[in-house]
Amino acid sequence: xxxxxxxxxxxxxxxxxxxxxxxxxxxxxxxxxxxxxxxxxxxxxxxxxxxxxxxxxxxxxxxxxxxxxxxxxxxxxxxxxxxxxxxxxxxxxxxxxxxxxxxxxxxxxxxxxxxxxxxxxxxxxxxxxxxxxxxxxxxxxxxxxxxxxxxxxxxxxxxxxxxxxxxxxxxxxxxxxxxxxxxxxxxxxxxxxxxxxxxxxxxxxxxxxxxxxxxxxxxxxxxxxxxxxxxxxxxxxxxxxxxxxxxxxxxxxxxxxxxxxxxxxxxxxxx
Numbered sequence: 001x002x003x004x005x006x007x008x009x010x011x012x013x014x015x016x017x018x019x020x021x022x023x024x025x026x027x028x029x030x031x032x033x034x035x036x037x038x039x040x041x042x043x044x045x046x047x048x049x050x051x052x053x054x055x056x057x058x059x060x061x062x063x064x065x066x067x068x069x070x071x072x073x074x075x076x077x078x079x080x081x082x083x084x085x086x087x088x089x090x091x092x093x094x095x096x097x098x099x100x101x102x103x104x105x106x107x108x109x110x111x112x113x114x115x116x117x118x119x120x121x122x123x124x125x126x127x128x129x130x131x132x133x134x135x136x137x138x139x140x141x142x143x144x145x146x147x148x149x150x151x152x153x154x155x156x157x158x159x160x161x162x163x164x165x166x167x168x169x170x171x172x173x174x175x176x177x178x179x180x181x182x183x184x185x186x187x188x189x190x191x192x193x194x195x196x197x198x199x200x201x202x203x204x205x206x207x208x209x210x211x212x213x214x215x216x217x218x219x220x221x222x223x224x225x226x227x228x229x230x231x232x233x234x235x236x237x238x239x240x241x242x243x244x245x246x247x248x249x250x251x252x253x254x255x256x257x258x259x260x261x262x263x264x265x266x267x268x269x270x271x
Contacts, residue, residue, distance in 0.1 A: 035064050049149040051127075054134065056142045059084040059101055071119055089264070092253035093118065104131045104143045114208045116215065116251045117147065118261075122268045124219070126150040126212065128203065154201045162187040163201050166194070167209070174213040175236040210236075214252050215261055218243070219270040222259045231255065 037054055044052040044065040051071060054063040064080045072088055074080060085101070086094035104110060110131035117127050131145035154160065166183045183206055184194040198206050214235045221231045232243025232255075247255050261267045 036231065041065055042242075044146075049151070051147040053147075054142055054144050055084075055101060057105060057140070059098055062142065073115075090118075090261075091107055092257045092261075096248065096252035100131065101143050104133055104145075105140055107133055107140065110145070112208075114150075114204065114211060114250060115147070116219075118267050122266060124267060124270060150203055157197075157201045159187070159189075159197045160201055162189070163197060164205070167202075170206075170210055170213055174210060174217065175234060177236075183212070186210075211250065215247060216270050218247060218255065219251075219258065222255055223262050223269050228255045 001073055040176050041052065041054075041063045044050060045067070047065070047159055048067055050065070051068040052065040054061070055070055056062050060082055061080050061084070064077060066077065068075055069075070069080055072080065080088065084094075085097040088094065089097060100110065110129055113129045113131075116124050117130050118124055127147040129145065129147040131143055133140045134142040134144045156234065157163075165186045167181065169186055170178065180191055180194065184191045187194055187197070189197065195205055198204060202209055204212065214237065218231050218235045221234065222228075226234070228243070229240040232240050235243070237243035237246065245257070246252055247253075251258055253261075258267070262269065
């Protein structure tokens with residue numbers, strides 16, 4: 001039975017009782033516009049590669065676009081509203097998302113966090129997540145966030161061929177100590193230019209792409225019988241604790257938990 005929809009978070013009041021997510025500055029003497037959260041929710045329903053949500057201070061969804069509803073394997077928005085991540089996701093993922101939300105409720109901002117999400121068809125997919133505290137009168141009232149799917153590289157960008165040399169190097173040497181200065185030299189650009197071009201072409205920084213390659217390699221190896229420590233070392237992590245921290249921050253669970261999901265058939269193996 002679907003739960004009743006909770007009262008929306010209201011970081012500002014428009015006098016109608018509807019949730020408002022932000023104020024859009026007016027022009028000249030015109031007052032700021034108040035944007036109802038429900039309008040933003042409806043607008044973002046049209047984006048199949050972007051998950052949008054608002055949660056209250058108890059971690060319950062007050063708003064969710066239809067992309068999130070479908071990613072959860074559900075059909076109706078009211079099956080999500082009023083429920084928390086620990087109710088909707090697996091125990092490991094739900095706990096990880098809840099911890100991240102708690103940091104945001106304490107004032108932290110999550111900006112383009114590279115994350116591996118597990119979709120309803122058990123296929124893993126890469127996303128970039130942004131979360132911000134939702135404030136009303138300087139008081140944090142909830143969490144506002146989006147997760148957008150990581151798209152394909154822009155192969156038509158003029159710099160792509162030079163960046164391709166960097167990508168090939170990362171694919172061949174991700175298990176080694178990779179220096180960003182070396183990568184910049186391969187593309188014949190400065191470090192600052194490399195960062196900027198990487199964001200344009202790959203939507204990631206060089207370090208994020210390196211992390212992605214290492215985590216993908218680790219996920220493949222976790223389907224085998226090698227020890228977690230050996231896998232971490234083989235994938236370029238300095239020690240087992242560094243590997244476990246990065247894996248959990250990126251995938252939302254420990255390497256051992258992910259291996260258990262593979263053995264239960266709860267996640268498809270990475271190609």
